Amino acid sequence: MSVTNSAGRKLPDTIAGTEYKPFTKAHKNNCDSKVVSLKKALQKSGLKEGQTISFHHQLRNGDYVVNHTLDVIRDAGIKNLRLAQTALFPIHEPVIDHIKDGTINRIEGSINGSVGDYVSKNPLSSPVVLRSHGGRWAAVKNDELHVDVAIIAASAADNRGNCTGLIGKSAFGPICYSQVDAMHADTVIVVTDNLVDRPCGFQEINEGYVDYVVEMDRIGNPNDIVSGSLKVTNNPQKLHIARQCIDLMNALGLIKDGLIFQAGAGGISLAALQYLDKTLEKNNVVAACETGGFTKFIAEMHRKGLVKNAYGLQCFDVESIKYIAETRRLITDIGHYADPSSKGRFLDGLHATILGATEVDTNFNVNVNTHSDGRLLHGIGGHQDSAAGAHLTMITVPVYRKTIPVIRDAVTTITTPGDIIDAIVTDQGIAINPKRKDLLDKLEGKENVNIVSIESLKEMAYDETGGPPNLDLGDDIVGITKWRNGELLDVIYQVKD
Amino acid sequence: MSVTNSAGRKLPDTIAGTEYKPFTKAHKNNCDSKVVSLKKALQKSGLKEGQTISFHHQLRNGDYVVNHTLDVIRDAGIKNLRLAQTALFPIHEPVIDHIKDGTINRIEGSINGSVGDYVSKNPLSSPVVLRSHGGRWAAVKNDELHVDVAIIAASAADNRGNCTGLIGKSAFGPICYSQVDAMHADTVIVVTDNLVDRPCGFQEINEGYVDYVVEMDRIGNPNDIVSGSLKVTNNPQKLHIARQCIDLMNALGLIKDGLIFQAGAGGISLAALQYLDKTLEKNNVVAACETGGFTKFIAEMHRKGLVKNAYGLQCFDVESIKYIAETRRLITDIGHYADPSSKGRFLDGLHATILGATEVDTNFNVNVNTHSDGRLLHGIGGHQDSAAGAHLTMITVPVYRKTIPVIRDAVTTITTPGDIIDAIVTDQGIAINPKRKDLLDKLEGKENVNIVSIESLKEMAYDETGGPPNLDLGDDIVGITKWRNGELLDVIYQVKD
Numbered sequence: 001m002s003v004t005n006s007a008g009r010k011l012p013d014t015i016a017g018t019e020y021k022p023f024t025k026a027h028k029n030n031c032d033s034k035v036v037s038l039k040k041a042l043q044k045s046g047l048k049e050g051q052t053i054s055f056h057h058q059l060r061n062g063d064y065v066v067n068h069t070l071d072v073i074r075d076a077g078i079k080n081l082r083l084a085q086t087a088l089f090p091i092h093e094p095v096i097d098h099i100k101d102g103t104i105n106r107i108e109g110s111i112n113g114s115v116g117d118y119v120s121k122n123p124l125s126s127p128v129v130l131r132s133h134g135g136r137w138a139a140v141k142n143d144e145l146h147v148d149v150a151i152i153a154a155s156a157a158d159n160r161g162n163c164t165g166l167i168g169k170s171a172f173g174p175i176c177y178s179q180v181d182a183m184h185a186d187t188v189i190v191v192t193d194n195l196v197d198r199p200c201g202f203q204e205i206n207e208g209y210v211d212y213v214v215e216m217d218r219i220g221n222p223n224d225i226v227s228g229s230l231k232v233t234n235n236p237q238k239l240h241i242a243r244q245c246i247d248l249m250n251a252l253g254l255i256k257d258g259l260i261f262q263a264g265a266g267g268i269s270l271a272a273l274q275y276l277d278k279t280l281e282k283n284n285v286v287a288a289c290e291t292g293g294f295t296k297f298i299a300e301m302h303r304k305g306l307v308k309n310a311y312g313l314q315c316f317d318v319e320s321i322k323y324i325a326e327t328r329r330l331i332t333d334i335g336h337y338a339d340p341s342s343k344g345r346f347l348d349g350l351h352a353t354i355l356g357a358t359e360v361d362t363n364f365n366v367n368v369n370t371h372s373d374g375r376l377l378h379g380i381g382g383h384q385d386s387a388a389g390a391h392l393t394m395i396t397v398p399v400y401r402k403t404i405p406v407i408r409d410a411v412t413t414i415t416t417p418g419d420i421i422d423a424i425v426t427d428q429g430i431a432i433n434p435k436r437k438d439l440l441d442k443l444e445g446k447e448n449v450n451i452v453s454i455e456s457l458k459e460m461a462y463d464e465t466g467g468p469p470n471l472d473l474g475d476d477i478v479g480i481t482k483w484r485n486g487e488l489l490d491v492i493y494q495v496k497d
Numbered sequence: 498m499s500v501t502n503s504a505g506r507k508l509p510d511t512i513a514g515t516e517y518k519p520f521t522k523a524h525k526n527n528c529d530s531k532v533v534s535l536k537k538a539l540q541k542s543g544l545k546e547g548q549t550i551s552f553h554h555q556l557r558n559g560d561y562v563v564n565h566t567l568d569v570i571r572d573a574g575i576k577n578l579r580l581a582q583t584a585l586f587p588i589h590e591p592v593i594d595h596i597k598d599g600t601i602n603r604i605e606g607s608i609n610g611s612v613g614d615y616v617s618k619n620p621l622s623s624p625v626v627l628r629s630h631g632g633r634w635a636a637v638k639n640d641e642l643h644v645d646v647a648i649i650a651a652s653a654a655d656n657r658g659n660c661t662g663l664i665g666k667s668a669f670g671p672i673c674y675s676q677v678d679a680m681h682a683d684t685v686i687v688v689t690d691n692l693v694d695r696p697c698g699f700q701e702i703n704e705g706y707v708d709y710v711v712e713m714d715r716i717g718n719p720n721d722i723v724s725g726s727l728k729v730t731n732n733p734q735k736l737h738i739a740r741q742c743i744d745l746m747n748a749l750g751l752i753k754d755g756l757i758f759q760a761g762a763g764g765i766s767l768a769a770l771q772y773l774d775k776t777l778e779k780n781n782v783v784a785a786c787e788t789g790g791f792t793k794f795i796a797e798m799h800r801k802g803l804v805k806n807a808y809g810l811q812c813f814d815v816e817s818i819k820y821i822a823e824t825r826r827l828i829t830d831i832g833h834y835a836d837p838s839s840k841g842r843f844l845d846g847l848h849a850t851i852l853g854a855t856e857v858d859t860n861f862n863v864n865v866n867t868h869s870d871g872r873l874l875h876g877i878g879g880h881q882d883s884a885a886g887a888h889l890t891m892i893t894v895p896v897y898r899k900t901i902p903v904i905r906d907a908v909t910t911i912t913t914p915g916d917i918i919d920a921i922v923t924d925q926g927i928a929i930n931p932k933r934k935d936l937l938d939k940l941e942g943k944e945n946v947n948i949v950s951i952e953s954l955k956e957m958a959y960d961e962t963g964g965p966p967n968l969d970l971g972d973d974i975v976g977i978t979k980w981r982n983g984e985l986l987d988v989i990y991q992v993k994d
Binding site for chain 2: 005006007008009011012015016017018020021022023024025026027028029030031034125126127160161162188197198199201202203206207208209210211258260288289308309311327328329330332335336339342343344345346347348349363365384388389390391414416417419420477480483486487488489490491
């Protein structure tokens, strides 16, 4: 059959067995501003009872966006939402009120600090779901965690939604957690305190993914978004642990041209980085890449040519944000970093990573989520991802803290399974996972590294502390830890108030 | 029910009504090199009869990858493939042999030059499907065009698949067409002649999307990949047309701070850019952005501060590639540029665009695909996309070429519907689409712009040429043009040999 289409052409409706819809209308693209109020944006999104809203945590303890948005939602009378933030901080204590008033009844994401403390004692209708950075990315991508409305804080955005976290008074580093929300949420709302001319000069998320742009006076308090100046530890015990990490890498022959390593922004990690910096310089070695969190220490190593590449990802200080903006370094996202469902992550083949823990057990299982009193106070972060990616995963811990043994028979919560933990680097020596015979062989006869058994570390801890205190937990499950592929790794029980 | 998982935890299988799979195994990520031979990569992809393979065209007439890959496929005896390249060039004449020997039986994508000529006379089993840049992106994204195996040429790649077109002996500009193939094809093969240390210093496509990396001696001939040095026309007729485009923009008040414009790499466009450059400088105006193809002329305007931003997209000369690599300008992709199925394109709200045509009719319909003898010799490119995005879409054409009227009663093929074409800028004056009363009102009484009717231009053309020659086409349909949303715009009939 022939049909005359709107361009006036009489054309068959089927050609070589394929049916075609006739052309109906050409029109100019809509290029209206997407700027509306938050209330209007939420209304237009059709957000309703039972749905899921997401946020990123890159404004950290300076964030004003989560609290403000929840207030607007509460005022609109929408109840029983699932909160799917990448992390909450102490500033988000008002979330507790939103739990009490019924605005929020489920949480999937990290709950650092007071909300964690509250939820530990007051279970939600479903347990808090904790995923690693990569695990969350995969869950949103693969629709295990469907986001109805994503609210994405940006330190600069234009009126069509191109946006960044790299410039402006509330700069927090490249937006790197929310691209997956932008790609998969039904409605995407960018919230900024810095509306700039189109096109925005940096664009970690572009207008193709954005429905609405909302202007706020301030998206956060710059003093609490990033550290003004990160400090290396000067605690001799921690410096000793840091030193041993580099000695271990050295003994294993890992400090050579092409090294790819990760160290975070904690005191021990930063100290280790400084030792590494000196070692690279002394040995005239050039590392290939630093991954994970970005700090002025990495920027400085890059500037000096000690490391060829560094990915702009989560930034922990003002200097590192400026460095990325000025040098326009490689900017990437958490999917590239850690998505377990992709065809490859930049963590794959990491030569060494330095991670922390609240507890480690004699099976090398690591806990970073709960304190030894059972309270859920931290998220998983990139812990599982980095451990799975690295040839040498080092956990830096003291053998005990005050009266609590860190090394113990069993961790309160399993965050990262012992199978992928390679070395526990403590103030009393280094325990190598017996499964890593390759490492043990290489370390045979090496001086400079004090290899001890995990059991001996545990015994020291128990001797000094009298062992773990008795934990009297309730039967209700307040949280779960998932492995990167979504499998159930452990549960977190209620703490009796 | 409780299950003991592989981490030794006895956990319920259902919590708050949700069932969980127990944790089975943690393992280190695989970080093996992905480098294999092309033959092996294709074998592992499981490519088989009837499937679809895709390529980008950014190596243009210097490309060695398409021909080589088709040879390997032919040698493997795989038949009846659908070729879904973004464009073919004269260098791809061997594709004709692969049509004849049955390796290829369908094509979706531009066929510039000899393959177009051949297919015009020798219909394939289905017509060639022509889509705009944005239309193709949407078709792959939305699975209208499913790609089984994407073969992506890169001028540098590391052994895990991070890759770029910005550096190396065969640099062709940022890879910008293939991200959608990388995201949606079942198997993704990166082909490079420049295997670099991981991580590759630029990464338009990252390892998360890549299955295999293949090394070739040369992916192309640099002399034909990009122009060594683009030349502005010195033809007085063309210079006059270029000048009129800028005069028209000026008369419409478009040349002011914040201007967003597009001009391609054709002779008239380049001349218009140079006039624009002078006009901006003279009037002390700063444009906000240049979109579309990138050339040394844009780089120079950016360097001089005459345009604040320019997106790194398709590059047409060596200088522009170097400029993007050195300054690390905003790099983006065709989805952001033009995807009609996204929430916004950077073409939206373009103040003005300058486009070419083979023919224009009195309804302002434009043909860029076929010559007036009916042969399908060109793709759609960004023509539809840019016309739909721009407030002022200008088509620059002479009234006639040799003995052929360019302005005519009806175009041979409709590429872009007249509804979104605003001005036909010719050597004999400018015809404004009567639907654009707003433009006509603004131009009332303006000197410097010679406004004429489209009919009068057509009459001039017919007077000089005697009108269009009779076209004696066959009944077989050799190609179709699609509107950006996939609707059937027009068909292209067989040319009798």
